[in-house]
Amino acid sequence: MSTTAPALPTELVLGNVRVETPVVLAPMAGITNAAYRRLCAEQGAGLYVCEMITSRGLVEGDEATKRMLVFDELETVRSVQLYGTDPRHVGRAAEILCNDYGVAHVDLNFGCPVPKVTRKGGGGALPWKRGLLAEILEAAVSATSRYDVPLTIKTRKGLDEDHLTYLDAGRIAQETGVTAIALHGRTVEQAYSGQADWEAIAALVDHVDIPVLGNGDIWEAADAVRMVEQTGAAGVVVGRGCLGRPWLFRDLAAAFSGTPTTTVLPTLGEVCTVMRRHAELLCEHMGEERGCKEFRKHVSWYLKGFRAGGELRRALALVDTLATLDTLLAELDPDEPFPVGELGAPRGRQGAPRKRVVLPEGWLDDADGAGIHVQEDANEATGG
CATH class of the missing domain: 1.10.1200.80 (Putative flavin oxidoreducatase; domain 2)
Known part of the structure; x- marks a missing residue:
């Protein structure tokens, strides 16, 4: 990790989207709906991402998918995460989001560890296929760039410690015109267990020129500051840490503005x-x-x-x-x-590491995968 702590960023710039605080609310299935995004936004500045939707569902006009694309009237920057494994569907879905829904930022999910997703080659499994990843990113960037909408991706370290993908994913993202990359410092095998590897985030920062956002084990505002200081990340992505604690965004806004990170505990x-x-x-x-x-x-x-x-x-x-x-x-x-014993403690799902990462048959045989198309459901719901 870096020995000298860099100056804290005071904002996050993603193309033409300027976020007052370098903090992103991670999309979480069944959680980050319009109401929750509004609640968090009332607490502090940041980028608040809609719960993830499937590209195929959007392209095929699936009603359940369209019901998820609801935005609060005060949501000035519409941000959506897409999941997909077919470049054609992802590209078309990105275009629909920009053209029909006025979305100002699109993120692609390459980090979900859920077996029903990875067994089809999606989520955190997909970056293993470097060619397929490049095809998807090229299609998505082509679509969003026509509307001057920044495209970002979120990924994990890799399948497991023996099959790391994040450095290749960062390189491919940069080469295809992706605006920024968020890295969850865990493998698919780890899921939400164990400790996030912030050294991997620092390594990715050194590996690419595009902004890197760090994700994993941010339970308090002080954690976010420490992550940025130790890794050089351009900002942070917060998921489970804000469950039942939307005021965390107030503390994060204060911390990145230079205010001491002592948490104001609510009664x-x-x-x-x-x-x-x-x-x-x-x-x-x-x-x-x-x-x-x-x-x-x-x-x-x-x-x-x-x-x-x-x-x-x-x-x-x-x-x-x-x-x-x-x-x-x-x-x-x-x-x-407030129970001070809960400060700094993990929240939400944790569990144990996967006994094995569920993948399509023969998935590990070829790390290129250009031209391969894997099956994707129209109404898959995941989280990363």
Whole structure:
């Protein structure tokens, strides 16, 4: 890693998109919908990416895919992540996003570790096929450049420690005209387990001339600062660290503006205010019944470490109206301090490393793969 800490970046520039703070909300399936993006944006500046959609689903007019392409009225920079394994579908989908949806930034997912994706050669498995990766990127850059929309990619270190792909992926991204690359410092085999390898992020920074964004193990604003100082990354991508903690973007904005990174910890009453706002936004976008159902998954993240009793937690996890939510939140102690033991602790899914990376038969036999087209589902939902 670098021995001298570089000056902290104060903004992130992706082509003609200028982000006030060099922070990107990672697309997370079922999480980063329009309501959650609005909630995070209310906390601090950054680039907030729509949950990932499939290129084939968009090209074929799949209704479920189109329902995911909803943007808040105050969302001035529309950002979407695409998943795809066919250059023709990816290129056409990128064009649809730019032309029909007014998207200002397109990201491509080459980092998903989910077996149902990697077994078809998608997500984190795809960069092993260097030729196919180049074909996809050429098609996507050709489409987005016509609209002056920056294209970025997100990837992982590789399949496992014996099959690393990130340096080749960075080189190919730069050669094909990709604006920036985000690296999650884990392999597909690791999934979300273990510790992210920030040294790999630093190596990629040294390997390419385009901006590199670092991803992995950013639980507090101080982690983001430390990552940038140690790797020279142009910014950070935050995923699981903001689950139940959208105010992390407030802390990140302060940290990158030069304000000391001491976290301002909310009381349980302040957390309840954010919970209520989150549920309200979900209901505005989805209707009260569906919005409340969507909110349920967030309850355990918001209350992680607090003393709320099991019965109350269960009731909150079954909330069906905003009125019921108000009644239940009123039972919590508003003065209870934030559980400091949760600071710096992993959030969301972790699990164990994969016993093996599930790949198409013969996938490792050829690391070129130019011209190969693998099957992709129209409504695949993944995360990276």
